[in-house]
């Protein structure tokens with residue numbers, strides 16, 4: 110997209126019409142892009158350490174390096190336009206007073222409040238099963254949360270389930286001639302999906318409000334903290350479904366809980382109670398369901414008031430040691446699954462589910 114000087118000036122006018130404060134980080138970004146667009150790379154002397162505001166502005170501008178004035182104009186205009194559309198999308202109906210809703214999601218409720226971006230699975234009538242749309246929306250929500258003003262991001266489920274994992278309808282209505290393509294596309298989506306958890310730059314917390322199945326369990330190894338209600342259970346019925354582990358669990362579960370315990374869970378479908386998952390190190394702490402929400406959100410509010418940048422750099426230090434390995438594991442798991450999805454074992458398990466002969 111080529112942005113003219115006129116578009117750039119229009120964006121400056123539009124910015125004045127914003128009703129909500131976009132937050133310091135976004136304001137610094139806008140400042141830096143504006144300076145780069147109008148004056149080119151940072152050319153002023155570095156302010157003293159104690160001149161916090163000037164230093165933050167200088168750092169933001171300087172961080173743009175040799176970005177061209179054209180590109181800076183373009184990025185500035187794009188950022189303003191995204192702020193305007195987010196504001197005009199308005200607050201979602203499901204938000205409480207004080208929460209700002211992120212519009213445009215069908216399968217999730219995404220809100221930001223008290224420096225916490227909450228991403229809530231929202232298909233309660235289907236036990237929050239993750240259909241293709243939800244995979245895509247989660248990837249988008251994580252991208253948004255990485256850039257927004259929140260300090261931490263939290264996943265939870267609406268209704269009685271956390272989530273029942275992959276929506277098995279993702280595999281239905283596929284013509285035999287399209288099976289290979291379906292498996293390849295699904296593996297690509299899964300790789301991108303898990304990759305967005307591996308790369309997420311801020312502390313990521315799971316508030317497991319009820320039973321969790323399949324991929325929603327394996328992904329927990331990629332979260333920084335996991336809190337669970339005592340109603341929650343953790344089940345990865347991969348063999349039963351003719352499938353194989355994903356979410357980097359083939360590497361992270363043995364690391365978290367030791368091979369023997371991981372084998373029972375990942376090979377033999379062992380379903381864990383919340384207290385078992387806690388004893389194995391997959392869950393940090395279990396709360397009685399009656400006080401779960403109150404206790405957990407009070408704690409998260411306190412975490413989210415800690416210095417945001419310090420938390421982000423610390424999270425990244427911890428994650429970066431393993432990032433490459435995790436991406437490699439993710440690729441391999443997706444490759445194996447591509448084959449599994451074409452196997453008779455997997456097809457038979459799906460037929461069984463849809464015939465309602467057995468439930469897990």
Ligand SMILES: CCC/C=C/C(=O)SCCNC(=O)CCNC(=O)[C@H](O)C(C)(C)COP(=O)([O-])OP(=O)([O-])OC[C@H]1O[C@@H](n2cnc3c(N)ncnc32)[C@H](O)[C@@H]1OP(=O)([O-])[O-]
Nearest residue numbers: 234235236238273274275276277278299322323324468469
């Ligand atoms: C891609 C990456 C690899 C990922 C692997 C995994 O995640 S492996 C793990 C994959 N996950 C599984 O294998 C879990 C499969 N699901 C189950 O075994 C059971 O539904 C249950 C135990 C979760 C809840 O039993 P319950 O008797 O309490 O409730 P209910 O059964 O009456 O459910 C209400 C409605 O929701 C529907 N629905 C729920 N979950 C799914 C789903 N995942 N899919 C589709 N639909 C699902 C259900 O059909 C029903 O729809 P209806 O009839 O109203 O149109």
